[in-house]
Amino acid sequence: MLDLALRMVFCALLCSISARASGCPLRCECSEAAHTVKCVSKDLRSVPSGIPGYTRNLFITGNQISRIGPESFKGLDNITTLSLSNNRITKVESQTFSGLRSLRSLDLSSNQLAVINPEAFTVPGHTLRELNLSRALYNHSSFMNLAVSLRWSTLGEIRTLDLSGNRLIYLPSHTFSYLGGLRRLILANNSLVALHNGTFSGLDSLEQLDLTLNALRTVQEEGLAELASLPPGVRLLLGENPWTCICGMEPFAAWLNSSQGHVGDAEGLVCAFPSDMRNTSLLRLAAGQAGAGGDGVELGCHRVGEGADLALQTSYVFLGIVLGFVGLVFLLVLYLNRQGIKKRINDMREACTEMLEGYHYHYEHDSDPRLSQVSTTADI
């Protein structure tokens, strides 16, 4: 038994020594010429040790890694591209990547990040340019963690942020305010329902905003103002949203027509609802609203508007009748009760007189000391 254990220890030692000798961790492929190490789908539970110092591109993807920390990447200061995609990472600790002083691209896509430390993505020298968190966030709490981290990790130099496939429903305002250098923001394949004031504030260098495959039914005035506040020349992608072509949609359709140059997929935007409008181009809708004729499609909102006016008028007439009736009843009650009213007024007058008399008496009584005081001062 002891012999077996000894042998196993010896073997393990030998293996690690041989791995080191060849300069490549077990279950990984290393290419010194390409400065690249790949450990792909090897059932690894943690970041292997012994990754050579020349490594610039490190891919540890499709494994079972559940935790990473600052100690995972000791001595790897030449790494520029790190992919940990498709693992089971649940937590990113403070300063996890702070040893990677050349890191430019970090891919954590397809993980289950539940906890993200505020300083998780701090990289000395602010070299990080690309952060991929596609399908990486476990739930909305992790997104709130991330929002804090985007602020505290000083990512002002980051260029690309991929947040696709995270089931995001709502983006708090100022989430991206600290990413002044961001050029590409990918929010595709989420469940965003609206764009609010401040959602994209601070994105002063933005060039592309991808909102495809979300849950947008229309963009309200507030959202249109927000889109208008983006830097000029930004390219928007809005396809595959459930655009709902009912009254109220006109401002968005008109905006779309006037912003065709900015919306990369404007031609392809179609109504998803109601069913008789399905596949109707939103641009044709805009033409219909302006009464441009041709192949424009009308929403028929004016007629509905008139109907609403009529309903409003009817309700005013009804209100008038009711008020008139109430007034009549009031007068009738007054008339029938005129004797009682006269009596009550008389009663009230008497009560008032009594009260005034009582008051008068009190006044006289109270004024006595003052009078006496005045007389004493007069004596002096």
Ligand SMILES: *[C@@H]1O[C@H](CO)[C@@H](O)[C@H](O)[C@H]1NC(C)=O
């Ligand atoms: C990083 O690369 C440089 C030059 O390519 C090399 O001199 C240095 O030793 C490398 N760093 C490590 C930790 O191996």
Ligand SMILES: *[C@@H]1O[C@H](CO)[C@@H](O)[C@H](O)[C@H]1NC(C)=O
């Ligand atoms: C992020 O990762 C996903 C999945 O690994 C990939 O499809 C996507 O292209 C990446 N995003 C960027 C901006 O490279």
Ligand SMILES: *[C@@H]1O[C@H](CO)[C@@H](O)[C@H](O)[C@H]1NC(C)=O
């Ligand atoms: C997100 O997941 C964490 C860990 O399971 C849990 O504590 C938290 O309550 C969840 N948050 C939401 C909003 O579901």
Ligand SMILES: *[C@@H]1O[C@H](CO)[C@@H](O)[C@H](O)[C@H]1NC(C)=O
């Ligand atoms: C969208 O994201 C979900 C996960 O949130 C993923 O399962 C699905 O494949 C993604 N769809 C596309 C078209 O990328």
Ligand SMILES: *[C@@H]1O[C@H](CO)[C@@H](O)[C@H](O)[C@H]1NC(C)=O
């Ligand atoms: C958006 O919010 C800012 C303050 O944060 C305010 O000054 C501005 O008027 C708001 N715009 C709209 C359209 O509500």
Ligand SMILES: *[C@@H]1O[C@H](CO)[C@@H](O)[C@H](O)[C@H]1NC(C)=O
């Ligand atoms: C809408 O267009 C898609 C593809 O362009 C097509 O597959 C679908 O049948 C169309 N639906 C209707 C209701 O026309």
Ligand SMILES: *[C@@H]1O[C@H](CO)[C@@H](O)[C@H](O)[C@H]1NC(C)=O
């Ligand atoms: C659509 O935009 C063009 C200019 O891009 C303008 O000439 C046209 O009148 C607009 N049409 C509608 C219906 O607003």
